[in-house]
Amino acid sequence: MKRFFFPAAVIVILLASQCLAQDVTYQHSITVEQMTFQWTLNSDSMQVRLSAKTMGWVGIGFNPTKAMKDAKFIIGYVKKGEAKIQEQYGNGDFTHAKYAAPDKKNEITNISGNEANGMTELAFTIPLIVGNTYEQAIKANQEMTILLASGPGLDSFLTKHQFKKTLKVNLSTGSHQNM
Numbered sequence: 001m002k003r004f005f006f007p008a009a010v011i012v013i014l015l016a017s018q019c020l021a022q023d024v025t026y027q028h029s030i031t032v033e034q035m036t037f038q039w040t041l042n043s044d045s046m047q048v049r050l051s052a053k054t055m056g057w058v059g060i061g062f063n064p065t066k067a068m069k070d071a072k073f074i075i076g077y078v079k080k081g082e083a084k085i086q087e088q089y090g091n092g093d094f095t096h097a098k099y100a101a102p103d104k105k106n107e108i109t110n111i112s113g114n115e116a117n118g119m120t121e122l123a124f125t126i127p128l129i130v131g132n133t134y135e136q137a138i139k140a141n142q143e144m145t146i147l148l149a150s151g152p153g154l155d156s157f158l159t160k161h162q163f164k165k166t167l168k169v170n171l172s173t174g175s176h177q178n179m
Contacts, residue, residue: 028174052150061147083113
């Protein structure tokens with residue numbers, strides 16, 4: 001009986017945590033053509049869900065100074081049921097790269113993803129205040145530029161986007177406009 005109880009309890013806990021992770025209700029949602037950006041603000045972090053009509057990657061950029069330059073990017077895809085996410089920065093007007101600094105730690109938590117019926121969905125939590133000098137804080141109470149993008153049906157951080165949109169968004173109120 002003891003040998004049966006422990007594995008059964010582990011399975012029940014895992015299934016319950018999967019259900020809870022998928023049942024998050026977000027405060028705000030923006031759908032632009034084939035992509036949706038949903039988020040909930042907490043005191044020091046933001047829960048995000050990105051979904052797009054692609055079997056490739058989805059991504060978001062925060063606060064570029066010009067085009068893509070200086071933006072904080074979070075790009076990810078789902079491969080064999082596992083979400084892969086990478087934090088990048090806009091190193092040029094039309095380019096971005098993975099952080100190369102050895103002291104840059106990954107600040108993305110609660111990562112999950114799903115890929116089904118031609119849609120890729122990623123969920124994660126990011127801090128509003130960053131713990132390094134490589135990027136700016138996300139200022140939720142003012143209008144900011146948000147870049148949404150998705151890539152073609154390849155699980156790679158290196159493929160160019162097939163969809164992109166630039167928005168002005170106030171993360172506190174959810175108000176937004178296309179640019």
